[in-house]
Amino acid sequence: MKTLTIVVPTYNVEKYLNQCLESFVIPEIMEELEVLIINDGSTDTSPQIGDRYVSEYPQTFRMITKENGGHGSTINMGIANAEGKYFKVVDGDDWVIEEGVKKLILYLKTVEADMVLSNYYWVNDLTGKISKEIQSVCPDSLYGKSVPFNSISSKIFFKMHAITYRTAILRKIPDKIDENCYYVDMEYMTFPLPYIKSVTAVPDYVYMYRIGQPTQSVNIENMRKRCVQHERVVNRLLEYYEKNNDMSTEIKNCMEIIIARSITSQYKIYMSFKESNLEKIICYEKELKKKYFSIFQKLTNPAILVLRWSNYKFYYLVSLMVRHSIK
Numbered sequence: 001m002k003t004l005t006i007v008v009p010t011y012n013v014e015k016y017l018n019q020c021l022e023s024f025v026i027p028e029i030m031e032e033l034e035v036l037i038i039n040d041g042s043t044d045t046s047p048q049i050g051d052r053y054v055s056e057y058p059q060t061f062r063m064i065t066k067e068n069g070g071h072g073s074t075i076n077m078g079i080a081n082a083e084g085k086y087f088k089v090v091d092g093d094d095w096v097i098e099e100g101v102k103k104l105i106l107y108l109k110t111v112e113a114d115m116v117l118s119n120y121y122w123v124n125d126l127t128g129k130i131s132k133e134i135q136s137v138c139p140d141s142l143y144g145k146s147v148p149f150n151s152i153s154s155k156i157f158f159k160m161h162a163i164t165y166r167t168a169i170l171r172k173i174p175d176k177i178d179e180n181c182y183y184v185d186m187e188y189m190t191f192p193l194p195y196i197k198s199v200t201a202v203p204d205y206v207y208m209y210r211i212g213q214p215t216q217s218v219n220i221e222n223m224r225k226r227c228v229q230h231e232r233v234v235n236r237l238l239e240y241y242e243k244n245n246d247m248s249t250e251i252k253n254c255m256e257i258i259i260a261r262s263i264t265s266q267y268k269i270y271m272s273f274k275e276s277n278l279e280k281i282i283c284y285e286k287e288l289k290k291k292y293f294s295i296f297q298k299l300t301n302p303a304i305l306v307l308r309w310s311n312y313k314f315y316y317l318v319s320l321m322v323r324h325s326i327k
Contacts (some may be wrong), residue, residue, distance in 0.1 A: 001044055001083060001084065001085055001111050002034040002083050002085070002089075003032040003033070003082040003084060003085055003086065003090060003105055003108050004032065004033055004034070004085070004086045004104070004105050004108055004164070005034045005035075005036060005078070005082035005083060005084030005085045005086070005087050005088070005167065006024065006034070006035045006036070006088050006089075006090050006096075007036045007038060007075060007078030007079075007082070007087070007088070007089050007090070008020060008021070008035060008036065008038065008089075008090055008091070008092050008094040009038055009040060009071050009073065009074035009075065009078075009089065009091055009092060010037050010038060010039050010040060010042060010048070010050065010074070011039075011040040011041065011042050011074075011092070012018065012042050012043060012044045012046060013042075013044075013046055013091075013092035013093045014042075014044040014045045014298055015093075015311035016092060016093035016094075016095075016210070017046050017049045017050065017092050017093075018049055018131060019095050020090065020091075020092050020093065020095045021035065021037070021050070021053045021061070021157070021242070022095075023095040023096045023097075023101075023141065023208075024060065024061075024101070024103055024128070025053075025057065026098055026101065026102060028101050028102060029106075029305050030058075030060045031059065031061065031132060032105050032109070032267035033060050033084075033105060034060065034082070034083055034084050035053075035060055035061045035062070036062055036063075036069055036081060036082065037050040037053070037054070037061065037062070037063040037064070037076050037092075038063075038064050038066065038077050038078055039064065039065040039066065039107075040067075040068050040069060040070070040073065040074050041065075041066065041067050041068030041069075042068060045292050046092070047065065047278050048106045049094050049268070050063045054058060057292075059169065060141065061107060062191050064077060064081060067086050069179045069180055069181070069183075070178075070179050070180045071182065071184055072176075072177035072178045072179045072180075072181060072184035072187070072188075072279045073177075073181050075089060075177050075181070075184075075188060076177055076179065076273075079167070079170045079171060081217045081306065082167050084122075084167060085108065085166065085167060085261055086108050086116065086164050086165065086166055086167060086280075087165050087166070087167040087170055088163070088164045088165075089160060090187070090207065091257070092209055093210050093213070094161075094207065094209050095208050096206055096208065097121075097204075097205055097206055097207075097208060099204070100118065100167075100204040100205050100206035100207075101206050103162065103202060103204045104116070104118055104202055104204065104206050107144075107202050107291040110253050111146055111197045111200055112146070112166075112198070112317060113143050113166070113199055113200040113307050114149070114165070114166045114168070114169045114192075114194070114196040114197055114199065114211040115163060115164070115165055115169075115196050115198075115199045115200075116150070116163075116164040116199070116201065116202070116203070117137050117142070117156065117163065117164075117199065117200070117201035117202075118137075118162060118164065118201065118202050118204055118206040118207070118208065119132075119136060119162065119203065119204065119205045119206065119207075119242065120128070120133075120136055120159070120162055120205060120207035120208070121205055121207070121209065122207055122209055122211050123208050123209065123210050123211065124211055124212045125210050125211065125212040125213045126212045127212070130185075130208075133159070134157050134203055136157075136203075137156060137157045137158075137159065137201070138152070138155060138205070139152070139155050139160040139203050142199070142200065142201040143201050143202060143203045143281050144201075144202070144326070145200060145280075146198050146199070146200040147198065147199060147200070148197065148198060148199075149196045149197055149199045149250075149251070149323045150248055150250040151250075152199060153193075153251060153253070153254040154250065154253055154254060154257070156199070156254070158189045158254075158257075158258055159189075160185040160188055160189060161207040161209045162207070163189065164299065165174065165192055166306075167197060169192055169195050170192060171306060172195050173191050173192060173195060173263065175187075175240060177191070177255070178232065178233065178236060179231050180321075181232055181233065182222075182229050182230070182233075183226070183229060183230050183233045183262075184224050184233060185235065186221060186233055186234075186237060186258065186259075186261075186262050187233060187236060187240075189258060190237055190240060190242065190255055190258050190259070193247070193251050193258075194247050194251060195245045215276075220235060220269075221230070223265075223272070224269060224272060224273060227269050227270075230265065230266055230269060231266060233262065234262050234263055234266050236291060237258075237259045237262055237309050238259065238295075240258060241255055241292070241295075242291075242292075243255070252294075253294075256294050256295045256298050257298055259292075259295050260295050260299050260300075263284070263288070263295070263299060264299055264304065265283070267284075267299075267301075267303070267304060268303075268322060271303070271315075271318060271319040271322040271323070271324055272319075272322060273302075273319075273325070276315070276316070276319075277311060278315045281307070281312070281315070282312055285308075285312075303318050303321065303322060306318055
């Protein structure tokens, strides 16, 4: 068994894929590493780039070609085919840091935790500037220790780039990630939560997350175009939360925080339009308050609090401020 499976969702990323795959060519760890290139129906030269690595390093790289089904479908395919004890997703336009991934794999060989956290950088695609979204994804006290997930779940900053799961945990989950849909990273972070018993972390920076691309799903123009898909994911998260009502208080609280972040993004999308989406927000608010009051309370973004304080009368002012802040 390999120690770590890296799934590389690949769809028309010929500009970046070589950098991504080359970052895994580290002789000291390649015997422990499986890189699954999931070709999601690419129409550019991405498959040919992947083939070169499979041909040159067959002990590490493997390519699976499928019809286009979106990011979630590549992760589902990866989970079904992974041969590693642990599982991580690295998008085809991102890459890993050599020293960081070496230390991560060495650590994974020594632990049995269900989830392992590591740090990551943002890299601006236009300027090359490297920055941190957050100083650390977890308290320093977690580094090098395996602790009950319940004891620390509220202190973790959940981001896909920071997470490595034990593969067996992902295979326990009956719900597959949505396919043909954007923004499913929130499902990937949320669905395993009821099954995670233990967590640990390394202090190292492993993942380089590329930002600033106009084609990215988190670009506000794209978020407007895909507003319905974002709604679909938020609703799926709420359904999953309701279905798993026997979770511990700590895990429930953790899931509520993640879902609240997604709903905050949904409100941001609504308010980014020039035309009014006030009625949509009011309807959403009523349903949340009635059915998911704990999540309703965790929406603490200042813009949302101002809306509530003003009984939504300040919607147009808040919407204008939101549109100005994202230009």
